[in-house]
Amino acid sequence: MPLMNTPLRVLMVEDSETDSRLVLRELQQGGYEPQSQRVETAAELTAALATHEWDVVLCDFRLPRFTALAALELIRASGLDLPFILVSGAVGEEQAVALMKAGAHDFVLKDGMARLAPAVTRELGDAEARRQRRQAVAELSRTNEKLQGILNSITDGLAVLDRNWCFTYFSEQAANILGIRPEQLLGGCLWELFPHTKGTKHFEEYHRAVETGQPVHFEDYYPEPFNLWLECHCYPSDESLSVYFRDITDRKQAEASLRKSENMLALAIDAGQLGIWNWDQFTRTLVWSERCNEMTGLPRDSDVSMEAALATIHPEDRAHVPAEATRALENQVDIEMEFRTLWPDGTVRWLQTRGRAIDDATGKLVRITGIIQDVTGRRESEDALRRFNNQLESLVEERTEVIKMTMRELQREFAERRRLEEEILDIGERAQAQIGQDLHDDLGQQLVGMSIIMGILSSRLKVESHPCAADAARLETFLSGVINTTRNLARSLYPVELERGGLNLSLQELANRTEMLGGVTCRLSADEEFKLDKAVEIHLYRIVQESISNALKHGKARNIAIDCTVRDGVSTLTVTDDGSGFVQPEDGKWSGIGLHLFQYRARLIGAQLTVVRGTNGGCQVRCSIGESKSSGKPSLQTESRTS
Numbered sequence: 001m002p003l004m005n006t007p008l009r010v011l012m013v014e015d016s017e018t019d020s021r022l023v024l025r026e027l028q029q030g031g032y033e034p035q036s037q038r039v040e041t042a043a044e045l046t047a048a049l050a051t052h053e054w055d056v057v058l059c060d061f062r063l064p065r066f067t068a069l070a071a072l073e074l075i076r077a078s079g080l081d082l083p084f085i086l087v088s089g090a091v092g093e094e095q096a097v098a099l100m101k102a103g104a105h106d107f108v109l110k111d112g113m114a115r116l117a118p119a120v121t122r123e124l125g126d127a128e129a130r131r132q133r134r135q136a137v138a139e140l141s142r143t144n145e146k147l148q149g150i151l152n153s154i155t156d157g158l159a160v161l162d163r164n165w166c167f168t169y170f171s172e173q174a175a176n177i178l179g180i181r182p183e184q185l186l187g188g189c190l191w192e193l194f195p196h197t198k199g200t201k202h203f204e205e206y207h208r209a210v211e212t213g214q215p216v217h218f219e220d221y222y223p224e225p226f227n228l229w230l231e232c233h234c235y236p237s238d239e240s241l242s243v244y245f246r247d248i249t250d251r252k253q254a255e256a257s258l259r260k261s262e263n264m265l266a267l268a269i270d271a272g273q274l275g276i277w278n279w280d281q282f283t284r285t286l287v288w289s290e291r292c293n294e295m296t297g298l299p300r301d302s303d304v305s306m307e308a309a310l311a312t313i314h315p316e317d318r319a320h321v322p323a324e325a326t327r328a329l330e331n332q333v334d335i336e337m338e339f340r341t342l343w344p345d346g347t348v349r350w351l352q353t354r355g356r357a358i359d360d361a362t363g364k365l366v367r368i369t370g371i372i373q374d375v376t377g378r379r380e381s382e383d384a385l386r387r388f389n390n391q392l393e394s395l396v397e398e399r400t401e402v403i404k405m406t407m408r409e410l411q412r413e414f415a416e417r418r419r420l421e422e423e424i425l426d427i428g429e430r431a432q433a434q435i436g437q438d439l440h441d442d443l444g445q446q447l448v449g450m451s452i453i454m455g456i457l458s459s460r461l462k463v464e465s466h467p468c469a470a471d472a473a474r475l476e477t478f479l480s481g482v483i484n485t486t487r488n489l490a491r492s493l494y495p496v497e498l499e500r501g502g503l504n505l506s507l508q509e510l511a512n513r514t515e516m517l518g519g520v521t522c523r524l525s526a527d528e529e530f531k532l533d534k535a536v537e538i539h540l541y542r543i544v545q546e547s548i549s550n551a552l553k554h555g556k557a558r559n560i561a562i563d564c565t566v567r568d569g570v571s572t573l574t575v576t577d578d579g580s581g582f583v584q585p586e587d588g589k590w591s592g593i594g595l596h597l598f599q600y601r602a603r604l605i606g607a608q609l610t611v612v613r614g615t616n617g618g619c620q621v622r623c624s625i626g627e628s629k630s631s632g633k634p635s636l637q638t639e640s641r642t643s
Contacts, residue, residue: 030117297343555579
């Protein structure tokens with residue numbers, strides 16, 4: 001408790017005059033005679049700090065234009081070591097703790113003002129203690145400067161703490177290890193500067209050295225902010241504690257990596273059921289693990305010499321194992337071999353060993369280290385697989401011969417079927433040609449004769465003003481239409497132009513006839529070099545013929561284009577219309593016979609056929625013949641129109 005009427009210079013960061021008077025009255029009741037100034041903004045606080053000296057700062061948590069955290073940061077920025085006590089009724093515990101971590105010294109709730117005077121007394125004492133420590137540090141600085149050169153020559157870092165755990169010395173080497181400058185520590189309390197150290201082994205061992213007066217040596221991980229492994233030697237005296245330390249983080253990490261590798265190796269050895277062996281070239285001794293004994297049929301805990309180990313090898317393999325090992329060493333390659341071992345009870349097991357020679361700096365053999373693994377199961381599986389493969393190869397040879405015979409028979413049947421199909425199609429073409437020729441040469445000529453006779457008869461009846469003259473004229477006109485229909489039918493069945501002028505001429509005649517009979521626009525564009533065998537041209541002609549029929553009948557097209565092009569050795573015939581197109585069936589299967597005929601004709605001539613929706617609607621049929629990047633096999637897109 002302070003003496004009664006102890007002067008106290010109080011700087012209050014408070015927006016309430018009423019609360020300010022309550023705080024001052026509480027301080028008076030606690031034995032102080034406060035002299036105060038109340039500020040509400042950062043500017044007022046800065047001015048008050050610059051113009052007056054203060055013993056303590058009492059701050060409300062939140063002001064209309066200011067906050068306790070901002071006030072604390074402003075005071076800390078000024079460099080003044082003033083006790084900062086939060087006095088508020090609206091601060092939560094988490095917020096208060098956050099302010100304490102930020103540098104506030106204490107907080108008092110306004111509904112618990114009885115703590116205010118004791119808190120002020122305590123913080124004034126702490127501030128005085130800090131001031132005295134700073135004075136002590138200043139007095140010792142001259143002495144430290146004299147010792148600095150000597151101490152900096154020590155490779156370990158050195159930190160000296162007084163009885164209040166404040167740094168009185170911090171060497172340059174220590175600063176390099178921790179990455180912090182000495183001036184940041186000198187005069188400061190270890191536990192305040194590094195609160196994370198509390199509760200660690202450093203905290204315990206430092207106190208043990210001070211309490212027992214005995215030197216202490218330990219290794220421990222130093223937490224934030226350094227995150228280092230340190231090896232420390234602590235030497236206590238009546239007035240201080242000297243701590244020599246070095247960074248052993250790399251060593252600890254290497255040890256951790258080594259332990260991890262050893263654990264992983266042990267796990268791998270255990271999982272792989274491996275035996276470990278080592279031959280020392282200098283002592284001429286063999287050391288191997290208990291699992292090696294188990295795999296060679298020897299007692300688990302028995303010591304084994306090289307002679308005893310060789311004796312466990314099957315007699316038929318006993319000669320080549322040492323020879324193979326010697327050859328590998330001479331060629332400076334790893335030892336790797338498989339051999340049989342014969343157990344005392346007659347059991348035979350297959351083992352695999354791998355070894356590597358280790359030389360010294362001069363290249364002289366020091367030792368050979370290796371592993372042994374029981375591979376009996378694998379060898380038995382390989383033998384069984386080999387027998388099975390032999391049996392399978394015999395069966396495959398037998399089945400292959402049967403398949404070859406079947407394939408030859410199928411090829412003969414396919415060839416015969418193709419011949420018959422081609423013959424049937426050829427017969428159909430010849431039949432159509434014969435019908436077309438008969439229509440043109442026989443029926444057509446007779447109809448022409450009848451038309452001539454009817455014309456003469458119509459003229460006579462007209463001259464004689466016969467009442468049937470009009471009927472005769474109509475009959476003459478009807479016969480002319482029949483003649484034209486017969487001629488068009490004959491040309492459809494038997495394209496005479498194909499025989500006389502080739503595919504381009506016949507397609508032009510087909511386009512003209514389509515325009516005349518269908519009342520649509522039908523355009524032909526053909527390259528001069530678009531010429532193929534007659535057998536191919538007739539199929540292409542039929543494909544175009546069927547495509548035009550589909551466009552007129554099903555698509556109600558108004559424009560049809562026939563394009564014959566030759567590009568890079570590939571002849572392509574394309575028929576495009578602007579009709580309505582067709583919707584794909586739900587089951588994805590097309591039943592139109594015309595589409596199947598398209599595919600069939602394309603296969604016969606080795607062409608690639610695609611039927612797709614046109615760019616601007618309608619339908620596009622494309623047939624390509626010749627070498628190209630495509631497979632050359634007929635293909636069919638799913639969106640098309642056919643009869």
